[in-house]
Amino acid sequence: MQIQPKESAVPSLSLHPPVPAFSPPGAKSLTSSIRNLPVSLFASVMGISGLALAWRLAHSSLGAPALIGEAIGAFAVGVFLLVSLAYLWKLAQHPEAVRAEFQHPVAGNFFGTIAISLLLLSAVVGPYRPAVAQALWTVGVLATFALCYVVISRLLKGQVDGSHAVPAWIIPCVATLDIPVTGGQMPMAWVAEVNLLAGAVGVVLALVLFTMIVSRLVHRDPLAPGMAPSLMILVAPFAVGFLAYSNIAGGVDRFAALLFYFALFMFAVVAPKVFRPSVPFSAGWWAVSFPMAALANAALKYAEFRDSAPLWVLAIVLLVGLSLALAVLAVRTVLIVLNGKLLT
Known part of the structure; x- marks a missing residue:
């Protein structure tokens, strides 16, 4: 009987937070509105860009058709422009909703997907x-450091x-x-020097936060089903x-191999917890795309x-x-856009 109150509180921390978290009192939660567009949708740009870069690696190492990677890269640019215009519209029409989203203890972290998208797109269009x-890379670097500073400062309060x-x-x-x-x-x-700074910040903070998150997952209630993709x-x-x-070391060595194999191990652990029929689909599912893309790129490079x-x-x-996972995500996202569920 003690679990139920905690479970009911968790959905407010979901990847696609409910409307009341970003709406003024009296707003109708079932009304389709641009104010409900989640910043986490930028994760789609990350995943598609990562897929494009993976197919480029496959072209250079396996002889895969170059057109595949370049077409996916062009699609990533188009998705970024579309999502950016939509989110700028949200900012213009509902600045208080964007402010609330940025201050949200979970959704606020997804503003990092914008910075990562800029960094990845710099490699796509390079x-x-x-x-x-x-x-793009310079703006992405500045945005990444600024956001990382804000987020860590909040935690240290x-x-x-x-x-x-x-x-x-x-x-x-991870953005750093x-x-x-x-x-x-x-x-x-x-x-x-910027690469060294970013690597230092990213490695240490990632390990610290990874430990905190695993501790929470071990000692507290499981994540709500809607948050499962974030694993x-x-x-x-x-x-x-x-x-x-x-990239910093100038090649793959034994330490790099250790990182790759642990990433592979973590994927084997979390994949069965994520890819389950009971997990409802939402824009938050795009959280799986970039980690999978990073792992595919790492596997190609290590192979x-x-x-x-x-x-x-x-x-x-x-x-x-x-490739199959992102194709399914793209189709299902188009479907919830067409039926209006994305903005409800």
Whole structure:
């Protein structure tokens, strides 16, 4: 009888928080409105961009058709523009809703998906528009550090409810790890030091927050079913950490291999908890996309380094699984857009 009150409180911390969390008193929770557009939808850009970069790696290492990766990259740019315009409309029409979302103990962390999207898109457009890529990366770096500073400052104020320690906390810190992942090809003289700074911040904070989140998952009530997809975020610090570290170190070594294998282990642990028929679909499902994309990219890079047949098979399986998962997410997202459920 003690569990029920806690369970009923958890949904307010979901990836797609209910309307009352961002609506003035008296608002109708079932009314379709742009004010209900979740910032977590930017996670779709992260996943699609990561898929595009994975297919580029598959082209260079496995001879996959180049058109696949480039077409997916163009789609990622289009999705980013569409979601950005929609969210700017929300900001213009309902600034108080955006403010409330930013201050929410869970949803506020998903503003990191905007910064990560900019970083990943810089890598997507880099071969075509180097100047645009440099501008996107620079803005993404500034936004990432600013958000990470704000989030950590909030936590250090104290009196934070332990039940709020959910996987979404990791997002702003993983964003800093994406700086060296995407900054390796940037020509600016100051990039190397920024990559080192970002790697230092991301590695330490990711480990600290990972420990706090696992402690919450072990000692408190399970996450509500609607938050189950966010468990996949626990894979990200290690998969992205592998990519970031190998770029900073200039290659894959034994420590990078340890990061990759732990990411693979975490994926095996959380995947059965995420991919269940009982988990309802919402925009929050896009939380699975980028961690899976990071793992697929890491697997392709590690397989290329080891040149081992089993590792190549693993990398291909992860790439195909990622492609299918994102295709399903895209179709189901279009369906909830068309039936109006996305904005309710």
